[in-house]
Amino acid sequence: MVMDRLSFRTVFISDLHLGSAACHAERIRRFLYHTDCENLYLVGDIVDVWVGAQSWKWKQAHTNVIRTVLGKAKGGCQVRYTPGNHDGLFRKLCGAELGNILVDHSFVHTTADGKRLLVVHGDFYDRTVTAFKPLAWVGAWCYEFLTVTGAWLNAVFGGRGVGHMDLAAGAKKRLKSFFEYFTNFQERITVDAQRQGFDGVICGHVHGPLIARHECGALYANTGDWVSHCSALVEHWDGRLELVFWDDVAERFVGDPYQLPALELTESL
Numbered sequence: 001m002v003m004d005r006l007s008f009r010t011v012f013i014s015d016l017h018l019g020s021a022a023c024h025a026e027r028i029r030r031f032l033y034h035t036d037c038e039n040l041y042l043v044g045d046i047v048d049v050w051v052g053a054q055s056w057k058w059k060q061a062h063t064n065v066i067r068t069v070l071g072k073a074k075g076g077c078q079v080r081y082t083p084g085n086h087d088g089l090f091r092k093l094c095g096a097e098l099g100n101i102l103v104d105h106s107f108v109h110t111t112a113d114g115k116r117l118l119v120v121h122g123d124f125y126d127r128t129v130t131a132f133k134p135l136a137w138v139g140a141w142c143y144e145f146l147t148v149t150g151a152w153l154n155a156v157f158g159g160r161g162v163g164h165m166d167l168a169a170g171a172k173k174r175l176k177s178f179f180e181y182f183t184n185f186q187e188r189i190t191v192d193a194q195r196q197g198f199d200g201v202i203c204g205h206v207h208g209p210l211i212a213r214h215e216c217g218a219l220y221a222n223t224g225d226w227v228s229h230c231s232a233l234v235e236h237w238d239g240r241l242e243l244v245f246w247d248d249v250a251e252r253f254v255g256d257p258y259q260l261p262a263l264e265l266t267e268s269l
């Protein structure tokens, strides 16, 4: 059987949160494995140093994602990595060139149809992170706790006919509207990109996959995340931008020889 392949000029992914309990590592690996692209942008929060930097939490599946990225870079894909707040430690590497992987605070991406876009994680535009970092840190740990607790409750009670629960997603949804209002993230980052002369911005950070045209005329494109949406922003060969949700395309690859058994924890969330 000839496997279908996804082919894009550019792939932008962010907020993988490798090392955390909520990370859907196997989905990321499969998406990358089945995708061909000339450019791959890692738009921050790739490794979660805040909640995932403990050896017992690091799973083989997380290593596999890194291996797949390195394999792509070795195979000629230009990989660019701009760290976020959860992997801010790696900002010390900004300016470095690790083989075919460039690391920097931000990048400028020019699409096939000539749009000049600022690529940046976006945490500097989020006041909960810049002004109240301890609060953001505590929030990240609460999310991790709810993810683990939710998975445990589902494992214990799910088998007894009690409905599936996603505590972490529920809590996050309620908080999200408040923080969106409070931080005005989308507005601030898009207007600033336009002020700097860009046609728009590609970012992550708020875990909200979205492509929107701001009233100032600039483009706001958020890649989403691999904690709850499992989404990527892709640029087609003609420069068109689109959001791809792994769960929508995964069935094209059912039965592929590289499919590994479902992960115990992440798959039950």
Ligand SMILES: [Mn+2]
Binding pocket: 044, 045, 084, 085, 086, 121, 123, 204, 205, 206
């Ligand atoms: Mn972030």
